[in-house]
Amino acid sequence: MSAATSETITVSLPDGSNRELPRGASGSDLAAAIGRRLAADALVAVVDGEQWDLGRALPDGATVSIVTTNSDEGREVLRHSTAHVLAQAVLGLFPGTKFAIGPAIDNGFYYDFELSDGAAFSDDDLDRIDAAMRAIIAADQAFTREESDTSSGLEVFADQPYKREIIERVDASEISGDGTVSLYRNDGGFVDLCRGPHVPSTGRLGHFALQKVAGAYWRGDETRPMLQRIYGTAWESDAALKAHLERLAEAEARDHRRLASELDLISFPEELGGGLAVWHPKGAMVRKLMEDYSRQRHEEGGYQFVVTPHLANGHLFETSGHLDFYRDGMYPPMEMDNGTYYPKPMNCPMHCLVYRSRQHSYRELPLRFFELGTVYRYERSGTLHGLMRIRGFTQDDAHIFCTEDQLQDEIASLLDFVMSVLRAFGFEDFTANLSTKDPDKYVGGDEIWDKATGALRAALDKYGLPYEIKEGDAAFYGPKIDIDIRDAIGRTWQLSTIQCDFNHPERFDLEYVGADGGRHRPIMLHRALFGSIERFFGVLIEHYAGAFPAWLAPTQVRVLGVRDDHDAYAASVVDRLRANGFRADWVRAEEPLGNRIRRAKLDKLPYVLVVGDDDVANDTVGVNPRGGDVERDVAVEEFVARLTADVADHR
RNA sequence: GCCCGAGUAGCUCAGUGGCUAGAGCAGCUGUCUUGUAAACAGCAGGUCGUGGGUUCGAUCCCCACCUCGGGCUCCA
Numbered sequence: 103m104s105a106a107t108s109e110t111i112t113v114s115l116p117d118g119s120n121r122e123l124p125r126g127a128s129g130s131d132l133a134a135a136i137g138r139r140l141a142a143d144a145l146v147a148v149v150d151g152e153q154w155d156l157g158r159a160l161p162d163g164a165t166v167s168i169v170t171t172n173s174d175e176g177r178e179v180l181r182h183s184t185a186h187v188l189a190q191a192v193l194g195l196f197p198g199t200k201f202a203i204g205p206a207i208d209n210g211f212y213y214d215f216e217l218s219d220g221a222a223f224s225d226d227d228l229d230r231i232d233a234a235m236r237a238i239i240a241a242d243q244a245f246t247r248e249e250s251d252t253s254s255g256l257e258v259f260a261d262q263p264y265k266r267e268i269i270e271r272v273d274a275s276e277i278s279g280d281g282t283v284s285l286y287r288n289d290g291g292f293v294d295l296c297r298g299p300h301v302p303s304t305g306r307l308g309h310f311a312l313q314k315v316a317g318a319y320w321r322g323d324e325t326r327p328m329l330q331r332i333y334g335t336a337w338e339s340d341a342a343l344k345a346h347l348e349r350l351a352e353a354e355a356r357d358h359r360r361l362a363s364e365l366d367l368i369s370f371p372e373e374l375g376g377g378l379a380v381w382h383p384k385g386a387m388v389r390k391l392m393e394d395y396s397r398q399r400h401e402e403g404g405y406q407f408v409v410t411p412h413l414a415n416g417h418l419f420e421t422s423g424h425l426d427f428y429r430d431g432m433y434p435p436m437e438m439d440n441g442t443y444y445p446k447p448m449n450c451p452m453h454c455l456v457y458r459s460r461q462h463s464y465r466e467l468p469l470r471f472f473e474l475g476t477v478y479r480y481e482r483s484g485t486l487h488g489l490m491r492i493r494g495f496t497q498d499d500a501h502i503f504c505t506e507d508q509l510q511d512e513i514a515s516l517l518d519f520v521m522s523v524l525r526a527f528g529f530e531d532f533t534a535n536l537s538t539k540d541p542d543k544y545v546g547g548d549e550i551w552d553k554a555t556g557a558l559r560a561a562l563d564k565y566g567l568p569y570e571i572k573e574g575d576a577a578f579y580g581p582k583i584d585i586d587i588r589d590a591i592g593r594t595w596q597l598s599t600i601q602c603d604f605n606h607p608e609r610f611d612l613e614y615v616g617a618d619g620g621r622h623r624p625i626m627l628h629r630a631l632f633g634s635i636e637r638f639f640g641v642l643i644e645h646y647a648g649a650f651p652a653w654l655a656p657t658q659v660r661v662l663g664v665r666d667d668h669d670a671y672a673a674s675v676v677d678r679l680r681a682n683g684f685r686a687d688w689v690r691a692e693e694p695l696g697n698r699i700r701r702a703k704l705d706k707l708p709y710v711l712v713v714g715d716d717d718v719a720n721d722t723v724g725v726n727p728r729g730g731d732v733e734r735d736v737a738v739e740e741f742v743a744r745l746t747a748d749v750a751d752h753r
Numbered sequence: 754g755c756c757c758g759a760g761u762a763g764c765u766c767a768g769u770g771g772c773u774a775g776a777g778c779a780g781c782u783g784u785c786u787u788g789u790a791a792a793c794a795g796c797a798g799g800u801c802g803u804g805g806g807u808u809c810g811a812u813c814c815c816c817a818c819c820u821c822g823g824g825c826u827c828c829a
Binding site: 202203204205206207208212222223224225264265267268269271272283284294295296297298314315316317318319321322323324328329330331333359363364370372376482483484485486487662663664665666667691692693694695696697698699700701702703704710712713714715716717724726732734 | 754757758785787788790802822823825
């Protein structure tokens with residue numbers, strides 16, 4: 103490092119080089135010294151790992167990098183500053199509004215407000231606010247940071263109870279602890295309490311869209327006031343904004359509720375009650391195929407099938423602890439002549455009863471029980487969402503009983519099994535979370551926790567699955583792995599879970615007889631793979647945009663005669679396809695061929711076969727595959743071979 | 754549960770304090786005999802979410818309820 107003089111400072115840059123600057127130079131000055139492009143794109147500086155406004159003077163000897171618009175960090179700053187402009191616009195248009203917090207979130211930002219007299223924003227208001235924001239941005243107002251002690255901060259926000267509450271919390275050392283808060287002032291008299299940093303001036307913003315208004319509790323706490331939240335999205339360029347809005351439109355087009363209705367898969371009849379679905383023939387066929395595959399894999403994987411009822415006497419859930427820990431998620435009890443019964447919210451207690459029905463030897467462990475078990479959980483009405491959050495659903499639930507020595511191998515093979523099945527359904531991109539012990543709330547000894555957590559981690563490492571560790575996030579009864587998949591348009595869904603349980607074996611007094619002749623406690627593993635069949639089906643619909651691969655498609659092939667005198671041949675082709683185990687149908691030639699093809703395409707069938715004079719003569723078909731080119735004069739046997747290969751390869 | 758929004762034909766949606774509430778698609782009946790994403794004609798289809806109120810008169814205005822949709826961790 104070169105020596106700094108009283109007139110200069112030296113900072114080091116991310117590439118390891120040093121740069122000398124006049125004393126008092128700011129992040130902006132540094133960016134300008136490096137290059138004009140950088141100066142134009144610069145938003146904030148990162149000084150010794152902390153984000154600073156560009157205008158702050160850099161300290162001598164600091165490590166500094168410049169955050170530009172085209173980075174996640176840069177977009178976060180853009181969004182935060184846009185939220186700030188939103189607040190300025192709202193306070194200008196709605197005098198007397200109390201404002202709360204306005205952070206950047208994934209892909210956007212929000213700001214929470216309380217309008218006077220408990221009023222709410224309308225869609226028209228959003229348009230007015232949008233216009234006011236654009237005026238503030240056009241004025242290119244500078245964001246000016248100032249630090250103040252908490253007492254003067256409280257004065258500045260004398261009529262802003264939410265800001266005061268935040269300051270008081272800062273004062274209580276919950277956030278910064280040094281007794282100061284930072285304010286940002288814009289031209290035009292707007293001042294916000296804000297940790298910062300912000301872009302240098304509002305002119306750097308502008309590629310934003312306000313999206314929706316929603317209610318949100320202050321601090322997410324339903325005992326506190328309901329605020330009006332405005333959501334928006336902001337990007338570094340109009341092109342990026344447009345791309346994001348197109349992604350949202352694509353997600354909407356794939357919405358499983360819309361596709362399930364269009365493709366006649368399932369419905370949610372009002373008469374049935376909220377959060378309950380009926381499966382129509384086509385949806386039920388896909389479900390059957392999912393279940394068939396699941397059962398086949400479990401059978402091959404050494405699982406034993408068990409079946410348990412939907413109701414149980416309350417004593418069972420006292421033993422399992424569900425009535426103590428999970429009562430809010432359970433359906434209300436039914437009083438019956440010999441006790442109080444509950445619909446089951448989970449299958450594990452029943453599987454413990456199966457285990458306990460007789461004595462077990464260490465020689466039979468690990469024991470793997472599997473059930474497609476339907477459970478009922480009370481979800482609050484506002485949280486229900488299509489198939490993704492539902493009140494009655496079927497888990498592909500396995501419980502594995504093993505010895506402590508088997509834990510490591512069992513978890514490793516379990517993870518292999520889960521991943522292999524998920525891949526069979528067309529998912530390729532996975533991440534995992536490893537949840538570890540909450541030191542304030544757990545059962546079982548530290549030694550077994552360490553061992554189990556180590557086994558989970560080793561399995562993830564061995565498989566090469568990227569994972570994050572969620573410290574203290576485990577349930578009280580044991581550590582767990584959750585597996586997220588990434589779908590065709592980049593969204594992630596949490597599906598599978600592998601959980602260690604040191605509690606149930608204790609509560610149900612489960613035992614096995616060891617080689618030493620003594621009684622020992624097995625360890626229990628919970629494993630859901632699809633999670634819920636309903637939810638997994640919803641994810642599949644969205645992943646494939648309703649166009650199921652041939653092995654899952656409710657109808658794989660539709661055969662269409664060109665004229666009605668080809669119908670008999672079409673029917674005979676269908677018979678041959680069915681004889682080969684395929685799901686095929688044909689449609690009478692009453693309407694023009696083009697229209698019948700169109701309907702088959704709208705139904706997203708993998709194959710349409712068209713048969714005419716040539717085909718009748720030569721025992722061939724014209725193959726029109728989904729998303730491919732038409733091919734004429736394909737021998738029926740040849741087509742059967744292709745479809746067989748598609749199904750075998752899960753295409 | 755709470756805030757906001759919505760509920761009109763099987764689906765997607767127009768529409769109005771006042772004659773008999775409309776369209777497209779789907780459905781049904783005919784006609785057409787078709788070679789790769791929309792043939793033609795006709796018919797039928799509605800307690801305008803449910804209940805109450807205001808009114809001479811309500812699908813429309815008011816109230817309640819039901820259902821659906823968006824949101825309710827992201828820390829100034």
